[in-house]
Amino acid sequence: MEHEATHKRQLIFTPAIRIFHWLRALSILALVITGFYISWPFLVAPESSDVLVQGWIRFAHVVFGFVLTAITLVRFYLFFFSRNDIERRSFKDVMSVKSWITQLKSYVWMGHLNKAGIYGPLQFVTYVAISFVALLICITGLVLYANVYHEGLGGMLWDSSAWIMMQMGGLANVRIIHHYLTWAFIIFAVIHVYMAVWSGIRFKHNSVDSIVSGYDYHKDH
Amino acid sequence: MDNHAALYEQGKQRLEYLRQFAPRQKVSLQQKMEESGITRRDFMKWTGAVSAMLALPLPFSTLVAEAAEIADRVPLIWLHMAECTGCSESLIRTDTPNLDTLIFDHISLEYHETLMAAAGWQAEENLENALETYKGRYLLAVEGAVPTANNGAYLTVGCKGHTGLHTITAAAENAAAIISVGTCAAFGGVQAAAPNPTGAKGVQEVIDKPVINLGGCPPSEKNIVGTLMYFIMFGKLPALDIFNRPKWAYGARVHDNCERRGRFDAGEFVETFGDQGAKDGYCLYKVGCKGPYTYNNCPTERFNAHTSWPVLAGHGCMGCSEPNFWDDMADFEKPLGRQLFHGIDATADTIGAVVLGATAVGIGAHAVASLFAKPLED
């Protein structure tokens, strides 16, 4: 029995992009939760001071922080040097006023969303912005790290982190900037999830499962 | 060790050089100690402690002893700018004079507005004389910020009506070394807090010479005397951190050496002043301790002849030795994450939550409208 295929299948997200996406999502979730604890330790004190509650939570924060830092660096690299140019192609749309209008109109229920790459121009610019926020939160995080852990990596980063600390006007400022940036991720994540679900339903393209499987199933048009 | 050997040699030469000058005090340090009931043994213990504090090996204690004895060969000029004199008070107000205060007495203090007997024209003349006589040799200590707005007119002192800005520029010109004593002189301090109407600045911002910054409101007598001793011994600046503070005093955070640190790591926090946690000595982070952002040696050196320090007394550190502390470390009894934005009196978390709420409302509206929108034709 032969079936006529009704949909086309296209690989849009490489395995690397997918793995990093989910690792990043996981580390952001963990960092936000542990970060809020560090900012305002909300758990009740343990029965015994042998249980280092703050210590362990800080440890988790540091581990996930390094995961996020590594992914942020790799993703910057992949964006520019990946053999697959599906991300870079979007740059054409960013430069075109027409594409911007098409995308913004499609968000208010007028017309299709035609794009050269995988992202629309507004989406692309948002992702670039959040990538730079990630870079900044990683840098401030490393400066804070170097001020707590003085050996090894912390020691290696000491001089540069002292310089950055001075540019930011002291350690307290570094810490507070680090805190503010958290909110960019929280608000981004909410909008991001909604837009992913919504555009999957509306345009029957790039629905949420493609960041899991990597494939986009769509009718020809 | 080679480094230390070279440094020791340097110290010896420096003290040899200082010996050629006449002592400025009639009474020797030895006599002063006897009068105050301080034994030779106490003195030797003190020299050992100072060497250790300056991160020098024990053999240096003989240098410290020698340097203390001939401290009256080094002319010290101490200027007051816009300030409260708390730093001088920190040094001289002790009920029992200990060695730190004694050494300060013994140093040949050429000019100090709080301590001198002279006034008016005579005082002005003393300063001019001292600057001239000890040209290139005197150690300049400054206490207080320098107002710069309106040409420095907000600080006008003395019979000649000189501004602080004028005095400091003239005095810095021929100084062998300059020490900013306290946060005001180092970074502007409270006077430089927003909106800073007088344009108050730290000394390093108004002159173009290297300045040693002793942050702290006030710095402990140990940090002041230690810095003086270092200069007397070696005639040069100690190793400094990025804010030009001596590393031996400001090399570690308050939080790193705090006696409550174990409580912090364990997650045991004082919730309100006077609660059971406070009585049990829990960590003061949640009631605003800024020890984690503050470089100073208060937990190890303490104040008032090693009696106590803020965290031991039950209040969090307020970060007074850091630049801009009055603005950056506010509120002093809340952690930084709960800092209020000026003008709207809300924390970052409140603002974030409001923006998040607005986002949710926007998303909801968009989703509902989508239900009624015309579907896309394929």
Ligand code: SF4
């Ligand atoms: S009281 Fe302050 S300095 Fe001490 S451990 Fe707690 S937060 Fe750190």
